[in-house]
Structure formats: structure tokens, C-alpha cells
Amino acid sequence: MDFDFDRENKKPTVMKILIEIFIWAAQIAAVIFLAYFIVYYCVEKTNVIGDSMENTLFANEPIIIDKFSYRVSDPKRFDVIVFKQSGKEHSFYNVKRIIGLPGETVIIKEGDIYIDGEVIEDIVKVEEMINYGLADEEITLEDNEYFVLGDNRNNSEDSRFASIGNITRDEIIGKATLRLSPFNFISKLNLEKKEN
Numbered sequence: 001m002d003f004d005f006d007r008e009n010k011k012p013t014v015m016k017i018l019i020e021i022f023i024w025a026a027q028i029a030a031v032i033f034l035a036y037f038i039v040y041y042c043v044e045k046t047n048v049i050g051d052s053m054e055n056t057l058f059a060n061e062p063i064i065i066d067k068f069s070y071r072v073s074d075p076k077r078f079d080v081i082v083f084k085q086s087g088k089e090h091s092f093y094n095v096k097r098i099i100g101l102p103g104e105t106v107i108i109k110e111g112d113i114y115i116d117g118e119v120i121e122d123i124v125k126v127e128e129m130i131n132y133g134l135a136d137e138e139i140t141l142e143d144n145e146y147f148v149l150g151d152n153r154n155n156s157e158d159s160r161f162a163s164i165g166n167i168t169r170d171e172i173i174g175k176a177t178l179r180l181s182p183f184n185f186i187s188k189l190n191l192e193k194k195e196n
Helices: 005-042
Strands: 043-047 062-066 080-083 094-100 105-109 112-115 118-120 145-149 172-180 183-185
Touching (some): 043 172, 080 145, 094 112
Antiparallel strands (some): 043 062, 062 172, 105 112, 172 183
């Protein structure tokens, strides 16, 4: 009886190749899953459309959206958010600043923004508003609604107008966190200087 030593020697080599192929396929699958998870749940890049956020953000500036933060916490006043309204005439991402929070009452009088009867101070440099739109009268926000304004107050389509109106929580994509070019944290841009 003859024994085929060559065939026996090939078995470990074939097994080693199969294991390497399996590891390689598992690594590719893991990278694809991780990329999908990051893009869908964590961050996304977009460009600012229009000039409604000047002088904080300008048209076509690339920004990073933090999509994860609002999965574990609620949006805060003065956060710059990115949202998309389904069923509205625009299908692109909007970028605006949160002014009114759920359950609050918002009204704009004589250039001042009142939240629940108290004037709030803007944290960014803005021009005095000329057109108060719907906020000329009290607007009471529902439990899942936010009142947003563009920083370019006299050239912004925002919650003051029926075309945008109040933003619901499920329309918010995430928080605009970083401006990529020139690089900076959005929360540090165009801030009103506090007097000491």
C-alpha cells in the first residue's frame, strides 16, 4: 500500500488559505458595517446652502453634522442644527439656530425675542430683525417642536414663516458641530463679546 505524502502535506496549506480568506472576508464585512454605522448614526458631511446663517456660516462651507448627540440628549437653546422637512417644498438640509424649546412661548417685539415673557440675549452677533413674521404674535411650541432662526435675521427663511414653521424633533438630522474649511468649532463662531 502506497501512501501519498504530497496530498497529506497539501491539507494544512489548503486549510490555512481557507482561514485567511475567511478572516479577510470578515474584516471587509466589519469595515463596511462600521462605515455604515458611522455615516448613518454618528456623523455626516454636508455643505451649507444659502446665506441664512451668515456671519456664522457661509454658503457652500462644508460642515460636519453630529448625528449621535441627539440620540442620547435633547437639543439645547442656541444649538446650530441641521434638519430636513419632509413634505415641504425644499428637499435639502436646512441649517438654523434653536431659539425656542418644546413647551415654550415665543414672541418677537421691538427687535427683542421673548421666551415665556422674558427677553433672551443672543449669543451671536446679529442684525436687529425687521420682519417678525408669525412671531409677531405669540407662538406656543408643542412638546416636540423647536423655534429656529437663521443668524442672518433679515435674510433667513425660518420659523417666522409658514414655509418653514416650527421644527419637530424627528425632522432634526443632528447638531452642526464643525466647519471644515476654514476649520473651527461652530459653537465658537461669530460670538457676541460679553462685557466685563
